[in-house]
Amino acid sequence: MTYMPEQMGTGEILHYKWPQAGTYTVTLKITNDKGSMDEKTQSLTIIENIPPVAIFTFTPANPRVGNLVAFDASLNFDSDGEISGYTWSYTTVGISHFPISLGDQEIISFVWTVAGTYNVTVRITDDEGATATLSKIIEVVAYMDWDVNQDNRPNILDLILIGQHWGETGPPCWIPEDINCDGVINILDIIIIAQHWTG
Numbered sequence: 001m002t003y004m005p006e007q008m009g010t011g012e013i014l015h016y017k018w019p020q021a022g023t024y025t026v027t028l029k030i031t032n033d034k035g036s037m038d039e040k041t042q043s044l045t046i047i048e049n050i051p052p053v054a055i056f057t058f059t060p061a062n063p064r065v066g067n068l069v070a071f072d073a074s075l076n077f078d079s080d081g082e083i084s085g086y087t088w089s090y091t092t093v094g095i096s097h098f099p100i101s102l103g104d105q106e107i108i109s110f111v112w113t114v115a116g117t118y119n120v121t122v123r124i125t126d127d128e129g130a131t132a133t134l135s136k137i138i139e140v141v142a143y144m145d146w147d148v149n150q151d152n153r154p155n156i157l158d159l160i161l162i163g164q165h166w167g168e169t170g171p172p173c174w175i176p177e178d179i180n181c182d183g184v185i186n187i188l189d190i191i192i193i194a195q196h197w198t199g
């Protein structure tokens with residue numbers, strides 16, 4: 001295809017940005033102070049920037065209110081360049097609000113203080129300004145007082161912890177084993193575990 005030449009600019013050094021990929025023919029015309037001219041033509045191929053790929057992981061997989069949830073986007077990559085920026089945010093599923101910023105580092109962490117379903121999004125930018133986003137749903141469950149060791153399973157391990165403090169007294173809830181917060185470790189605490197038993 002032949003087009004009328006597009007003016008690129010003047011000057012000894014020129015910066016030019018092609019809006020799309022393709023093969024272009026560039027002509028430089030020089031003129032000296034006596035008015036004589038010379039020109040040189042060269043072709044070059046502009047390739048399309050490949051956008052980055054967004055990947056992230058988070059731990060723990062089933063976070064509880066008050067847990068530090070770590071988000072890691074270090075596996076992100078850009079096959080023809082580098083990642084130049086990260087933008088993390090979340091929204092609460094079922095509640096309409098603007099995304100709340102979580103930070104702009106490769107690895108971030110956050111503590112939710114309210115149980116809920118959260119949609120966490122990372123938006124990455126490559127060194128050419130192309131972006132990619134990835135969202136994941138995080139279920140943050142309520143803190144379970146009766147899960148003494150906080151492993152998400154009210155079971156024999158929690159009873160063992162109670163047994164280790166059996167009969168001890170202190171201010172209400174002074175240790176996690178005082179599940180009912182009455183200031184003594186006894187059968188009443190065991191009954192609460194039994195009521196939520198998962199084995």
Ligand SMILES: [Ca+2]
Pocket residue numbers: 049050051052078079080081082126127128130
């Ligand atoms: Ca790229």
Ligand SMILES: [Ca+2]
Pocket residue numbers: 147148149150151152153154155157158
């Ligand atoms: Ca447990």
Ligand SMILES: [Ca+2]
Pocket residue numbers: 177178179180181182183184185186188189
């Ligand atoms: Ca108690």
